[in-house]
Amino acid sequence: xxxxxxxxxxxxxxxxxxSILNCDYTNSMFDYFLWYKKYPxxxxxxxxxxxSIKDKNEDGRFTVFLNKSAKHLSLHIVPSxxxxxxxxxxxxxxxxxxxxxxxxxxxxxxIIQP
Amino acid sequence: KAGVTQTPRYLIKTRxxxxxxxxxxxxxxxxxxxxxxxxxxxxxxLFEYFSETQRNKGNFPGRFSGRQFSNSRSEMNVSTLExxxxxxxxxxxxxxxxxxxxGPGTRLTVL
Numbered sequence: 001x002x003x004x005x006x007x008x009x010x011x012x013x014x015x016x017x018x019s020i021l022n023c024d025y026t027n028s029m030f031d032y033f034l035w036y037k038k039y040p041x042x043x044x045x046x047x048x049x050x051x052s053i054k055d056k057n058e059d060g061r062f063t064v065f066l067n068k069s070a071k072h073l074s075l076h077i078v079p080s081x082x083x084x085x086x087x088x089x090x091x092x093x094x095x096x097x098x099x100x101x102x103x104x105x106x107x108x109x110x111i112i113q114p
Numbered sequence: 115k116a117g118v119t120q121t122p123r124y125l126i127k128t129r130x131x132x133x134x135x136x137x138x139x140x141x142x143x144x145x146x147x148x149x150x151x152x153x154x155x156x157x158x159x160l161f162e163y164f165s166e167t168q169r170n171k172g173n174f175p176g177r178f179s180g181r182q183f184s185n186s187r188s189e190m191n192v193s194t195l196e197x198x199x200x201x202x203x204x205x206x207x208x209x210x211x212x213x214x215x216x217g218p219g220t221r222l223t224v225l
Binding site: 034036041042043044045046049089091101102103104105106107 | 118120147149156157158159160161162170172204206213214215216217218219221
């Protein structure tokens with residue numbers, strides 16, 4: 001039973017355009033959501049997070065949107081740059097702090113084309 | 115601040131052996147979590163330690179165990195290795211299980 005789903009295994013976007021990565025979850029108890037970026041042979045790098053009490057959080061080129069009623073969150077990257085090419089993981093936790101551990105999606109491979 | 119470090123980076127073992135992986139968290143971080151990443155299952159939570167106590171455990175068999183020392187460094191042990199244990203093992207640290215910061219991982223290959 002996959003509680004966090006990233007339905008697009010890959011996404012190709014032109015450099016300079018907006019990249020939108022999507023994530024759906026089924027557990028209504030999740031109250032903290034994070035996005036991580038991962039390069040091959042490296043650990044995930046934290047990008048941005050959002051608490052369930054908010055619907056938007058912005059950090060530079062990265063914005064995360066949360067729609068609790070739809071159990072959906074998305075990561076927007078504007079403008080997309082070649083260095084953004086990586087696998088992006090959506091993660092969620094029941095207790096903010098992840099004492100129950102983070103539940104990850106399977107990832108979306110973002111490819112930025114010149 | 116130095117990031118999370120994990121040793122060794124690569125390890126090759128044979129079935130039936132046991133292995134110990136080490137993780138040093140970011141200075142000041144007291145929570146350490148371990149995850150297993152495989153192509154089929156993705157990233158899965160193994161367990162989390164805080165102040166030398168295991169606070170929670172994921173759905174893994176008892177062959178997977180861990181501990182945390184007073185300086186917050188953590189070790190993970192896998193006994194009686196199976197082929198399916200081949201994976202990237204990731205350690206993450208946080209102040210108190212809030213945003214988790216990951217190390218580079220240990221790539222374990224079981225032959």
